[in-house]
Amino acid sequence: MTGEHPASRPGLSTRCAPDLVVDGGELLCVQLLLVLRRAIDGAPAGTVVHVLASDPAAPLDLPAWCHMTGHDYLGPVPGADRAAYALRLTTASVVTLPGAPWHRAEP
Template sequence: MKVLDARGKRCPLPVIMLARLVPEVEVGSVVRVLADDPAAAVDIPAWCRLRGQEFVGAVEDGPGYDVRRVR
């Protein structure tokens, strides 16, 4: 699992950082995005839908989101 630390970054930076990292990750792998911007809770799932990636869900133990690379 890759971890992308976008804490302290404001919209749209967490999504931009995720978009740049995903091509480096193997298909089927999960990227955990650590983000404390409230907009990330909406932006990251929306980006996944638009880009054909799987939004696995929010991380229960902190401000993070799991995204699985599908293609």
């Protein structure tokens, strides 16, 4: 093990180990994004996050939210026991409101 951040290596897919796991349980879209936003607050760029979510809309909502906020959506996590989706936090991300993670925070 080199101490290199796993997300810094090119070519990693959703198979890489997460730095952070957010368990959204059975939360639906809005609640899931609120929990995710709170969980990643202060996490550094390059952090790989696995979001566990049974919400049937999660495969649509998470890529859309990543696109809006500038994070990298990595896709479904293969072989997970529960529905899981991976994303990587970026330096070019857009800050959103804590109580409304689908709205950009004003500078």
